[in-house]
Amino acid sequence: MSTRSSIEPLSKEELKTLATKAIDAKEYAYCPYSNFRVGACVLLSDGTYHTGANVEVASTPVGICAERCAIAPIVASLKRPAMPTLRAIAVATDISPPASPCGMCRQFINEFATTKDLPIYMYGKDGIDQGGDGNGVVMMTIGELLPMSFGPNDMDRNR
Numbered sequence: 001m002s003t004r005s006s007i008e009p010l011s012k013e014e015l016k017t018l019a020t021k022a023i024d025a026k027e028y029a030y031c032p033y034s035n036f037r038v039g040a041c042v043l044l045s046d047g048t049y050h051t052g053a054n055v056e057v058a059s060t061p062v063g064i065c066a067e068r069c070a071i072a073p074i075v076a077s078l079k080r081p082a083m084p085t086l087r088a089i090a091v092a093t094d095i096s097p098p099a100s101p102c103g104m105c106r107q108f109i110n111e112f113a114t115t116k117d118l119p120i121y122m123y124g125k126d127g128i129d130q131g132g133d134g135n136g137v138v139m140m141t142i143g144e145l146l147p148m149s150f151g152p153n154d155m156d157r158n159r
């Protein structure tokens, strides 16, 4: 998506739902090779939530991360350009501080983000508990996670 526009901030309720769904999605991870569970959830501008989990295969580079697992079916099942925009993504792992999306997923998220300000919330072993040792949720935007990105706009600039 090449249009850049601002997105509506999440309400407390929406963020809690997004986080809970990402954390719950870890249960669906198929990760017998790494035993590293990852869950993801995307909130769209139409109010729908879409989850994913990492899926590994014996030929280990072939597996897919939770983030791309959540996003690809959205893109493949909704009509563009009217496709709802991404409002936020949550990623949940069992480590603390939480893991952040890999480079491949950052590029994938960037492709479908309509703003550099798309928030990515990362949850670790403390789940949605933001208190305790301060190692709870981490939030960064896709612009922060992938600075000076190469994306759809750059392809347009070459036409």
Ligand SMILES: O=c1ccn([C@H]2C[C@H](O)[C@@H](CO)O2)c(=O)[nH]1
Pocket (backbone or CB within 6 Å): 031, 034, 036, 037, 038, 053, 054, 055, 056, 063, 064, 065, 066, 067, 091, 099, 100, 101, 102, 105
């Ligand atoms: O943000 C991340 C980081 C890792 N993984 C997966 C890939 C692999 O299945 C396992 C270990 O790298 O975790 C994700 O799904 N998302």
Ligand SMILES: [Zn+2]
Pocket (backbone or CB within 6 Å): 065, 066, 067, 068, 101, 102, 103, 104, 105, 106
């Ligand atoms: Zn990834």
